Amino acid sequence: MSKPPMARLDRLLANLGYGSRREVNALVRAGGVVLDGVTLKDAGAKVPIVRDLPARMTISGAPVDPPAPLTLIMHKPLGVVCSHREPGRSIYELLPARWRARMPGLSSIGRLDKETSGLLLITDDGDLLHRVISPRHHVAKRYLATLDRPMSGEEGAIFAAGALMLEGEDSPLAPAELEVLSPTEAALTITEGRYHQVRRMFAAVGNHVTALHRDRIGGLSLPADLAPGAWRVLDQAGEASIFG
Ligand code: URA
Numbered sequence: 662m663s664k665p666p667m668a669r670l671d672r673l674l675a676n677l678g679y680g681s682r683r684e685v686n687a688l689v690r691a692g693g694v695v696l697d698g699v700t701l702k703d704a705g706a707k708v709p710i711v712r713d714l715p716a717r718m719t720i721s722g723a724p725v726d727p728p729a730p731l732t733l734i735m736h737k738p739l740g741v742v743c744s745h746r747e748p749g750r751s752i753y754e755l756l757p758a759r760w761r762a763r764m765p766g767l768s769s770i771g772r773l774d775k776e777t778s779g780l781l782l783i784t785d786d787g788d789l790l791h792r793v794i795s796p797r798h799h800v801a802k803r804y805l806a807t808l809d810r811p812m813s814g815e816e817g818a819i820f821a822a823g824a825l826m827l828e829g830e831d832s833p834l835a836p837a838e839l840e841v842l843s844p845t846e847a848a849l850t851i852t853e854g855r856y857h858q859v860r861r862m863f864a865a866v867g868n869h870v871t872a873l874h875r876d877r878i879g880g881l882s883l884p885a886d887l888a889p890g891a892w893r894v895l896d897q898a899g900e901a902s903i904f905g
Contacts, residue, residue, distance in 0.1 A: 665711045670694065671704040677726045678762030693721045726757070727894055729765055730786040734899065735892035736883060737781040743772035752781065755890055770794060771854045779875035780883040782895065793878065793903060796835065799852045800903065803877035804859045809869035811844035816866050820849065827861045837862070879903035
C-alpha cells in the first residue's frame with residue numbers, strides 16, 4: 662500500500678480554519694490535539710492526510726474537520742444563493758463557520774438560482790469541479806420543472822434537436838431530453854450549465870417555470886433522507902457514481 666501524503670500539523674490545522682499558525686501552535690501546546698489516542702505536543706509533527714482523519718484525530722475533544730480534498734452533497738433549499746458575492750443568505754452559511762477559512766476554499770460545482778432547490782455539490786477539488794461542469798464531459802443534470810401553462814407537445818422535439826438558440830447567445834444549445842410527467846410538469850436533462858438555462862429554455866417555447874428542483878447529477882441522485890438545507894460528506898463511491 663502506498664504511503665499517505667503527510668503535512669505539518671500546524672499547517673494542516675491552519676488550512677482547516679482552526680486559527681493562525683500561532684493560534685494552532687498554542688492549541689497544540691495546551692494538549693488540544695490527539696491523534697490515535699496520543700496527545701501531540703509538537704506543532705511541527707508530520708501527520709497523515711487521510712479521509713478517515715476525523716475518526717482518528719480530535720481537536721479539543723471533537724473530531725477534526727475532514728481534510729482536503731472534500732466534497733459535500735447538499736439539498737439546497739429555496740431562498741438561498743450559491744455565490745459569496747450575491748446579497749442574501751448563502752449556501753456557505755449552512756456549513757460550519759470555520760469552513761469559510763479553509764484553504765483550499767470550498768465552492769459549489771455550478772450554481773442553482775436562489776429560487777431553485779435540490780442537489781448541489783460543493784468541493785475544494787478543482788479537478789472534480791472541472792470534470793462535472795465542463796460541457797466536454799457531458800455530465801447530465803436533471804431538473805424537475807413545474808410550468809405555468811400546459812405544454813404544447815412540441816417541446817421535447819425542440820429541446821432534443823440541439824438547435825435552440827437562447828436570447829443573447831451565439832451558439833445553439835446541446836440536445837436536451839424532456840420527459841413529460843403531467844401537462845404542467847416535466848423532467849428536463851441537460852448537459853450544459855448556461856445562465857438560468859432551464860427557465861430560459863421553457864421561456865423560449867412560450868412557457869414559464871414556476872418551480873424548479875434538481876434531483877440528479879450524472880448517476881448521483883439527491884438522497885431522499887437529505888432534507889432541504891441538510892448536507893453530508895460525499896464519499897468516494899458517491900463521487901464515482903457521478904460519472905458511472
Ligand atoms: N436552470 C435554471 O434556470 N436555474 C437553475 O438554477 C439551474 C438551471
